[in-house]
Amino acid sequence: MTEDDVQRIWATVTHAVMADPEVGPAVGAQLALAVPRGVGGGTLYLAVQHDFTLKLLENRLRQSIMHAMSGVPEAQEIENFIVLVDPDAQPAIDPDPGDVRPERQAPAHAAPSHAAAVQADATHRDTVIDSVRSMHESFARPSSHDQVDSRLNEKYRFDSFVIGQSNRFAHAAAVAVAEAPARAYNPLFIYGDSGLGKTHLLHAIGHYARELFPEVRVRYVSSEDFTNDFINSIANNQGAAFHSRYRSVDLLLVDDIQFLEGKAETQEAFFHTFNTLHDHNKQVVITSDVQPKQLKGFEERMLSRFEWGLLTDIQVPDLETRIAILRKKAQRENLEIDDSILEFIAAKFTSNIRELEGTLIRVTAFASLNQQRIDMPLVQTVLKDLISLDEDNEVQPSDIIGKTAEYFDLSVDDLYGPSRAQQMATARQIAMYLCRELTPLSLPKIGQLFGGRDHTTVMYAHKKISQLIAERRSIYNQVTELTTRIKQGSR
Numbered sequence: 001m002t003e004d005d006v007q008r009i010w011a012t013v014t015h016a017v018m019a020d021p022e023v024g025p026a027v028g029a030q031l032a033l034a035v036p037r038g039v040g041g042g043t044l045y046l047a048v049q050h051d052f053t054l055k056l057l058e059n060r061l062r063q064s065i066m067h068a069m070s071g072v073p074e075a076q077e078i079e080n081f082i083v084l085v086d087p088d089a090q091p092a093i094d095p096d097p098g099d100v101r102p103e104r105q106a107p108a109h110a111a112p113s114h115a116a117a118v119q120a121d122a123t124h125r126d127t128v129i130d131s132v133r134s135m136h137e138s139f140a141r142p143s144s145h146d147q148v149d150s151r152l153n154e155k156y157r158f159d160s161f162v163i164g165q166s167n168r169f170a171h172a173a174a175v176a177v178a179e180a181p182a183r184a185y186n187p188l189f190i191y192g193d194s195g196l197g198k199t200h201l202l203h204a205i206g207h208y209a210r211e212l213f214p215e216v217r218v219r220y221v222s223s224e225d226f227t228n229d230f231i232n233s234i235a236n237n238q239g240a241a242f243h244s245r246y247r248s249v250d251l252l253l254v255d256d257i258q259f260l261e262g263k264a265e266t267q268e269a270f271f272h273t274f275n276t277l278h279d280h281n282k283q284v285v286i287t288s289d290v291q292p293k294q295l296k297g298f299e300e301r302m303l304s305r306f307e308w309g310l311l312t313d314i315q316v317p318d319l320e321t322r323i324a325i326l327r328k329k330a331q332r333e334n335l336e337i338d339d340s341i342l343e344f345i346a347a348k349f350t351s352n353i354r355e356l357e358g359t360l361i362r363v364t365a366f367a368s369l370n371q372q373r374i375d376m377p378l379v380q381t382v383l384k385d386l387i388s389l390d391e392d393n394e395v396q397p398s399d400i401i402g403k404t405a406e407y408f409d410l411s412v413d414d415l416y417g418p419s420r421a422q423q424m425a426t427a428r429q430i431a432m433y434l435c436r437e438l439t440p441l442s443l444p445k446i447g448q449l450f451g452g453r454d455h456t457t458v459m460y461a462h463k464k465i466s467q468l469i470a471e472r473r474s475i476y477n478q479v480t481e482l483t484t485r486i487k488q489g490s491r
């Protein structure tokens, strides 16, 4: 097989993978970044410049590549492919498969319209390849010293996100944006109630875009952090640093924009950031608990900009999706739980996925503390109090703080205050944990409630108490008793 034969086979495979609906043109076009080096012993050897392209080809695209290869008559002897990283591998400019591209060749008897359609299709694909190439070029930077701190949470990725009717559209839009930043929908605006996966999707966009384009500069920010950052920049006379922090990114992910409600100065700063990014073809993704029209206290010109791109909502998941989410979580954590139990939990907690996950954690913690199998009687015992309480009653953070202080025989000021004494610190962390579990408040908002603490402190408290619940019976009992008291108090 000559070098030209191998080049043509690879170009044909590239086009076939781009046409594969399971893959899509933007991701499929990444095959054009691989340089076929030859075939030996039934194996096609490919060279790529970056490790991420290797992973993409080896993992996500392997099946589709093998399938496409099996459809190319000239490639019948190829049974496998191996990808190697070679920083000097320069992909060809135009992966035109020429005359061995069966799906692009109009048969001699084809009507002119068919030939034209085939040609249009080919032109479209070449445009996509060019566009992916130019995206790589536009994100490529001479050195890595300007890498930004992306602040992405490792946990939230597309492969841990369960797709159902309630979020299918939002998920598809999020994937499209990650695959072609600033070329699909800009801005993408995702809205929906608390605990339904908006933050998860934001982080997943960031991770996936970085997998596809390692040089892309991504920054995730909650609106509270944006506000605090802005205020600090004024206080410390560091406006320029603030601007460059947010305006030098390729992909800005802004969570819970409703928090900017009524904050005219911060809105103004955000407005200019948004415009600068948008004008320079940079992607902005925004989440909110309501759609733009219902955001109160925002200037009209800003609301209309939010609607420039694509608006998509996330709804409350149906039963099947809730079961699938629990199943995925159980698998990830290596928990052995019967399907009937997952179904039972999913049927009881309907409106908030955070609560659903929290319940699963409580059940497994109880079982491990008591060294029992997770069976239905155990689940019923654990959920007895929670389920008998009406889900519609809103829990106020002030109730949580008041009841927690009372429970530990402390004053409310002790919980707000700075003391690091063990008992106070644990009580404060439990109160933060409960605010996160029982109210729709975001991490920064909870931090503010507790004497203006940073959101990372709340995140740490939540993680720590989740762990302690599983390890220490006393903490488990305290959290459970407190939850019951708080929920009963709110009836």
Ligand SMILES: Nc1ncnc2c1ncn2[C@@H]1O[C@H](COP(=O)(O)OP(=O)(O)OP(=O)(O)O)[C@@H](O)[C@H]1O
Residues within 6 Å of the ligand: 156, 160, 161, 162, 163, 167, 192, 193, 194, 195, 196, 197, 198, 199, 200, 201, 256, 289, 325, 353, 354, 357, 440, 441, 442
């Ligand atoms: N479709 C899903 N698949 C898997 N996990 C999900 C899904 N949707 C939500 N979750 C999980 O539910 C929890 C809450 O989701 P997330 O924090 O993204 O919600 P949110 O809509 O941003 O809420 P808030 O408005 O309160 O910030 C997270 O742990 C997230 O991973």
